[in-house]
Amino acid sequence: AQSVTQLGSHVSVSEGALVLxxxxxxxxxxxxxxxxxxxxxxxxxxxxxxxxxxxxxxxINGFEAEFKKSETSFHLxxxxxxxxxxxxxxxAVDPTSGTYKYIFGTGTRLKVxx
Amino acid sequence: KAGVTQTxxxxxxxxxxxxxxxxxxxxxxRSVSWYQQTPGQGLQFLFEYFSETQRNKGNFPxxxxxxxxxxxxxxxxxxxxxxxxSALYLCASSPSGLAGAREQFFGPGTRLTVx
Numbered sequence: 001a002q003s004v005t006q007l008g009s010h011v012s013v014s015e016g017a018l019v020l021x022x023x024x025x026x027x028x029x030x031x032x033x034x035x036x037x038x039x040x041x042x043x044x045x046x047x048x049x050x051x052x053x054x055x056x057x058x059x060i061n062g063f064e065a066e067f068k069k070s071e072t073s074f075h076l077x078x079x080x081x082x083x084x085x086x087x088x089x090x091x092a093v094d095p096t097s098g099t100y101k102y103i104f105g106t107g108t109r110l111k112v113x114x
Numbered sequence: 115k116a117g118v119t120q121t122x123x124x125x126x127x128x129x130x131x132x133x134x135x136x137x138x139x140x141x142x143x144r145s146v147s148w149y150q151q152t153p154g155q156g157l158q159f160l161f162e163y164f165s166e167t168q169r170n171k172g173n174f175p176x177x178x179x180x181x182x183x184x185x186x187x188x189x190x191x192x193x194x195x196x197x198x199x200s201a202l203y204l205c206a207s208s209p210s211g212l213a214g215a216r217e218q219f220f221g222p223g224t225r226l227t228v229x
Binding site: 032090101 | 158159219220221222
């Protein structure tokens, strides 16, 4: 069965520091991969996606992620954290089964310290 | 373009009751999926509808059902509510099944509390 693992349910960084949120997936074939952000009492907002092509993907709000097939990873990074980045982040896999049955990781709550 | 809208935003029900949640997808989107989000189980896929047909279903009991109308709007119904059904229910829409256009756009969710 396919799965998504997000290491670290809580991550704290100082404002201006590098943000690194980890995501590993298990899949027999390269899936489509996504990062979503959820602010309190809101739905999920797409940050970026990897489908095919370039393995370094740039998203909104200065975030980017790199697809590494050999490591089955899709870690999310941002060079400089901002207070407004505090939220919960979810990595998701679409196993390209032909329907939109995403498999989500358990989420990482990012705290940004002043 | 207007985003995905869900109504109502908040609901309080008692055990044994039934509830219907509504989702209006982004204009032109034909696929609508539903997810349940709870602190303990995280985000879990309920079902997906495409052109009024249920195309995929998650591992939930038959008390959870859904439908999609010809205008792509979708409803989900939960019958005989249990305390464990308290959750945020998220609806997501997607343009189509074309390869490469596979992102889902999520609504704000309906927060269901079962007492």
